[in-house]
Amino acid sequence: MTDTKIAISNLYKIFGRDPANALELVKNGVGKQELLEKHDHVLGLSDINLEIPAKGISVIMGLSGSGKSTLIRHINRLIEPTAGSMMVDGDDVLAMNKEQLIDFRRHKASMVFQKFGLHVHRTVAENVAYGLIVQGQGKKEAKAKSHKWLERVGLAGFEEHFPSQLSGGMQQRVGLARALATDAEILLMDEAFSALDPLIRTDMQDVLLDLQKDLHKTIVFITHDLDEALRIGDRIAILRDGQMIQQGDPQHIIIHPADDYIFDFVKDINRGRVLQVGTIMTKDQSRSTVTIPSDMVLEEALQTVATIDGQSANIVNASDQVVGSISLDQIVKGLARPEVEAQAGQYR
Amino acid sequence: MDFWTNKFPEMGRTDLRDLKKGIDAAFRDFSRAYGENMEDFFHPLLQFLVWLEKLLLAAPWPVIIIIAAALAWLGARSISIVIGTILSFLAIGYFGMWEDTMSTLAIISVSTLVCIALGIPLGILMARSERVQSIITPVLDVMQTIPAFVYLIPVVMLLGIGKVPGLIAVCIYAMPPVVRLTNLGIRLVEKEALEAADAFGASYKQRLFGVQIPLALPNIFAGVNQTIMMALAMVVIASMIGVAGLGVPVLRAISNQYLALGMMNGLAIVALAIIFDRVSQSFGNRLQRHRQGAQHD
Numbered sequence: 044m045t046d047t048k049i050a051i052s053n054l055y056k057i058f059g060r061d062p063a064n065a066l067e068l069v070k071n072g073v074g075k076q077e078l079l080e081k082h083d084h085v086l087g088l089s090d091i092n093l094e095i096p097a098k099g100i101s102v103i104m105g106l107s108g109s110g111k112s113t114l115i116r117h118i119n120r121l122i123e124p125t126a127g128s129m130m131v132d133g134d135d136v137l138a139m140n141k142e143q144l145i146d147f148r149r150h151k152a153s154m155v156f157q158k159f160g161l162h163v164h165r166t167v168a169e170n171v172a173y174g175l176i177v178q179g180q181g182k183k184e185a186k187a188k189s190h191k192w193l194e195r196v197g198l199a200g201f202e203e204h205f206p207s208q209l210s211g212g213m214q215q216r217v218g219l220a221r222a223l224a225t226d227a228e229i230l231l232m233d234e235a236f237s238a239l240d241p242l243i244r245t246d247m248q249d250v251l252l253d254l255q256k257d258l259h260k261t262i263v264f265i266t267h268d269l270d271e272a273l274r275i276g277d278r279i280a281i282l283r284d285g286q287m288i289q290q291g292d293p294q295h296i297i298i299h300p301a302d303d304y305i306f307d308f309v310k311d312i313n314r315g316r317v318l319q320v321g322t323i324m325t326k327d328q329s330r331s332t333v334t335i336p337s338d339m340v341l342e343e344a345l346q347t348v349a350t351i352d353g354q355s356a357n358i359v360n361a362s363d364q365v366v367g368s369i370s371l372d373q374i375v376k377g378l379a380r381p382e383v384e385a386q387a388g389q390y391r
Numbered sequence: 392m393d394f395w396t397n398k399f400p401e402m403g404r405t406d407l408r409d410l411k412k413g414i415d416a417a418f419r420d421f422s423r424a425y426g427e428n429m430e431d432f433f434h435p436l437l438q439f440l441v442w443l444e445k446l447l448l449a450a451p452w453p454v455i456i457i458i459a460a461a462l463a464w465l466g467a468r469s470i471s472i473v474i475g476t477i478l479s480f481l482a483i484g485y486f487g488m489w490e491d492t493m494s495t496l497a498i499i500s501v502s503t504l505v506c507i508a509l510g511i512p513l514g515i516l517m518a519r520s521e522r523v524q525s526i527i528t529p530v531l532d533v534m535q536t537i538p539a540f541v542y543l544i545p546v547v548m549l550l551g552i553g554k555v556p557g558l559i560a561v562c563i564y565a566m567p568p569v570v571r572l573t574n575l576g577i578r579l580v581e582k583e584a585l586e587a588a589d590a591f592g593a594s595y596k597q598r599l600f601g602v603q604i605p606l607a608l609p610n611i612f613a614g615v616n617q618t619i620m621m622a623l624a625m626v627v628i629a630s631m632i633g634v635a636g637l638g639v640p641v642l643r644a645i646s647n648q649y650l651a652l653g654m655m656n657g658l659a660i661v662a663l664a665i666i667f668d669r670v671s672q673s674f675g676n677r678l679q680r681h682r683q684g685a686q687h688d
């Protein structure tokens with residue numbers, strides 16, 4: 044989690060006739076609403092600073108219109124920023140010329156789209172091979188690889204079908220296979236599973252997590268669904284009206300939401316199934332001989348802790364060292380939703 | 392001065408005459424100076440047209456009918472269209488219109504090819520840039536609405552009477568649909584499909600030939616279909632400036648009031664139009680059905 048793959052700093056995006064002028068206004072404190080009403084410009088992104096570590100799933104969240112799609116499209120420069128910098132592996136993406144940018148998109152970063160973005164005139168196999176053909180690889184090679192990736196996403200046998208013959212979930216498997224086939228280190232996923240039914244969506248999350256175990260890609264995953272974010276994200280960043288409100292460890296965000304907006308996101312989740320004991324434990328060791336792993340969720344821990352005498356258990360980390368303890372009391376408190384008042388504004 | 396009853400303050404009679412004379416003289420000088428170059432320029436096209444016409448006329452009629460039936464089958468995959476094609480050609484031959492029909496087929500084929508060769512690239516340019524679109528659209532409007540007789544005058548002044556000016560007249564009239572529908576088809580390609588191409592690093596060419604044109608093909612095809620129909624509609628006018636074909640007897644029928652002659656040749660043109668239309672339309676539909684995957688399973 045140490046080396047930074049993608050570093051975004053002071054990134055601004057303003058849509059409109061005269062973004063440069065509007066940028067000055069924004070820097071002087073004009074907000075999204077005012078900019079739209081008085082100056083007829085849309086504030087897409089405002090002063091975004093974000094470091095995305097290599098080999099993990101970084102989730103970007105936010106309500107509709109908060110700028111998620113705009114932000115992810117800056118990473119492969121499908122959208123040009125108004126100001127700011129975008130570095131990938133230390134290379135300045137914004138300084139690239141046309142050829143370098145094409146090369147970057149062919150080899151370094153691939154993308155999965157909310158509406159799949161498949162080519163309806165190509166077969167499934169041809170769609171998966173698309174990135175490879177664009178790279179200039181031979182037809183045979185591309186075909187073999189596309190077969191391999193279709194197998195990986197569970198669609199072997201559908202090579203000669205057309206996208207319109209597949210269900211939404213299957214189409215997105217094709218979209219995923221197409222993105223994986225180019226062997227790019229970075230995978231950009233813009234609400235890739237949002238168009239799918241809940242059950243299929245969970246399926247796809249499993250597919251992704253499973254693949255990620257072997258592939259160790261740097262994945263930027265966009266969603267407006269907190270459950271999805273918690274399920275797959277190693278870290279979460281939250282956008283509102285083009286601004287980055289909070290970023291960090293998902294567990295931390297749940298117990299310390301930075302403001303009302305984020306509190307609204309986290310208030311309805313099932314805390315017992317999401318919060319881990321390591322997040323709310325005390326650092327002191329207890330005398331108990333019972334130990335539970337620190338990434339166990341509260342609901343599970345409750346089962347164990349409720350049955351022991353001193354009603355407290357020791358917490359161990361991945362290498363079996365005791366790192367703290369937790370009592371029944373703490374678990375029950377952890378399950379309770381924090382007061383709105385206590386949260387609002389406190390961590391601004 | 393009584394503003395309301397006065398005659399329109401038109402240009403002086405002599406001035407107007409001098410103006411018209413001046414334009415005519417200038418154009419005449421231009422055509423004297425460059426007419427020959429123009430003819431040389433179009434010579435290969437003329438040769439191709441003559442060659443094709445001779446080929447169609449020299450081929451035994453059963454061969455032509457077999458080829459026409461085969462093409463109809465390849466395009467439409469429909470037995471009734473194939474039978475209709477065969478019957479039409481038999482009737483055309485039986486009523487003595489075979490040679491004129493072959494001449495008409497030759498000029499229609501060549502002018503359609505010219506329209507496609509010029510029209511599709513033009514449509515692509517239009518789709519690429521708003522500026523180009525705003526320049527070409529009014530030109531297409533003029534081409535489609537200006538009475539054919541008006542542009543026949545300069546064409547004939549430049550190139551005289553013959554097949555080439557006829558071909559040019561047909562193309563001016565028939566080209567707009569293929570240009571328009573190519574432009575439209577490319578503009579209608581879904582944003583998502585294009586964004587995917589961009590995200591995977593497609594070059595301009597890969598984007599154009601791999602995504603835009605294939606997805607625009609049904610529309611482009613509808614444009615080609617309309618172009619063929621409009622070329623057929625020009626057959627009679629083209630025959631006024633020396634193009635052989637089914638239009639010649641129609642003209643003769645008009646000046647001599649031969650009802651039957653006019654009707655028969657007119658119906659032959661209609662038959663060709665229907666065959667072209669049905670075959671190319673069902674070919675276009677098949678392109679689309681393939682996209683929707685209904686062909687499989």
Ligand SMILES: Nc1ncnc2c1ncn2[C@@H]1O[C@H](COP(=O)(O)OP(=O)(O)OP(=O)(O)O)[C@@H](O)[C@H]1O
Pocket residue numbers: 058059085086087105106107108109110111112113114267
């Ligand atoms: N091309 C554009 N021109 C003008 N405004 C735009 C453009 N693209 C996006 N916007 C505006 O920028 C803001 C952010 O849009 P964006 O699509 O990034 O939101 P999002 O978070 O992805 O929303 P959703 O969840 O609906 O996909 C919105 O207010 C939107 O209206």
Ligand SMILES: [Mg+2]
Pocket residue numbers: 111112113233234
């Ligand atoms: Mg979006």
